[in-house]
Amino acid sequence: MATVLNVIFNVLVIGWSLSPWFFAAYLCAAAVIAAGILTARGKIVRKSAGAQEAQSAVQNRLFDGWDTLLIGNRYNWSRWKEVFGRTVDKAEKTETQYRFSNNILSLLIMVGSIFPMILVVLWTLADSAGNVGRMTSVIVTLPRQVSNIQYLSVIVEYVTELVGIREKVRNIDHAASAVEKENQYHGTIRWENLRFSSGDVEFRFENVENFLEFLKDCAEEERYGRILITGTNGSGKTTVLMRIKEYFGDRAYLFPNHTRLFFEDSNKKEYSTGQRLRANVEEVLDRMKDPSVRLFLFDEWNANLDEENQKEISEYIDRLAKRGLILEVRNKEV
Incomplete structure (x- = not known):
């Protein structure tokens, strides 16, 4: 929340002191971010669901392995170890793909969102060619513009990660449903x-x-x-x-x-x-x-x-x- 407030404050200061076009640039950036996240949401959800299902499969296999270990049948144990290894490999692969896909989507959304701001900065510099004071003001605010871009990058990463986390939370019940109460064999023989x-x-x-x-x-x-x-x-x-x-x-x-x-x-x-x-x-x-x-x-x-x-x-x-x-x-x- 503090990051969002910081961006809003910087935009207000820059837009008021330099040019109203900066307001338009940041509004365009916000629109690009929103559109990008909405467009990418389906892909993020699918990748997140795939990673979560792979992790759930590992968990399910662990439950299988527990009973298999307790029963002590060598055949089932050897088959379980082989399949469990493949299941873990698949989980690692899908998680890596999910992270990589998330980072690429965040990068693309970020590049699209800063494009309007770069155009406005370049236009303002060109328009201030004969005005040393105004050009100086634009140059002085460039570090603040870079900070805004960094803040926006963090926001985009948070939002894309949040979409994936929500999907994982939704699938927790699926993973938990794999837990079965173990049979306990005990008692006397008459x-x-x-x-x-x-x-x-x-x-x-x-x-x-x-x-x-x-x-x-x-x-x-x-x-x-x-x-x-x-x-x-x-x-x-x-x-x-x-x-x-x-x-x-x-x-x-x-x-x-x-x-x-x-x-x-x-x-x-x-x-x-x-x-x-x-x-x-x-x-x-x-x-x-x-x-x-x-x-x-x-x-x-x-x-x-x-x-x-x-x-x-x-x-x-x-x-x-x-x-x-x-x-x-x-x-x-x-």
Whole structure:
């Protein structure tokens, strides 16, 4: 505000002491600045939105990485690191382009705005050729004119930056919407309430040690297939899967329920729940070639899926069961 008042005061003094044409020159400069900003506003907004979206993409990828890191699936982690690097590079590039574009637009607007003032100064000097006193007054005020130009340059930069900032503020909600509450897996396991079945065969375990030893033998002997874990609510079905993942580490692959686990294909577009899970399982089938992974854990994978999606995804899981042992928690029969 002080800068604007300073410019107005200087214009009044110069216009009153030298020539009313200076008023006209500064009015033209103000009109050029206003027209330039209005004309460039769309470009500034687009560049700002692009930079903000790129920054939001980095933030989203960080959220993906957090769940991916906690779950500990090596495949998802390696894919996340690669894509995150590309996302950061894109964000840096778009931010640089936005800054460069802003500076160029400010420069062009500034050049256009000072043109009327230069014309008036030159005309006044030429008109004062025979009047030493008036010419001296014009020359004496030149530093003040330069100061005005500098002040106007600052104003133009502030305004163009403000347009971009307003667009970024508008997009904060978009970035914040990427924040999802993390699932917390905790609790006890009530082994007496749990059932483990593979077809018509049922298994019972008294504690986690016996269960993990059984899975270890299955993995080493390559006994594959699907084991369904059932039990009453609160019996610890999800906790069982988390204990398996904790014990086996990279040798177990966990498909958790409701997390931001990173997959390259399903993160490229908007999918329904069924489409996303199908794409994720298919990606693991086609791209994850780690032979050390012998256990695949599915936590309530058929929740909120219609019958058609359940059957189709179950077929994918059957294919996956030829490569490892499937342990799954379902909230309804398939």
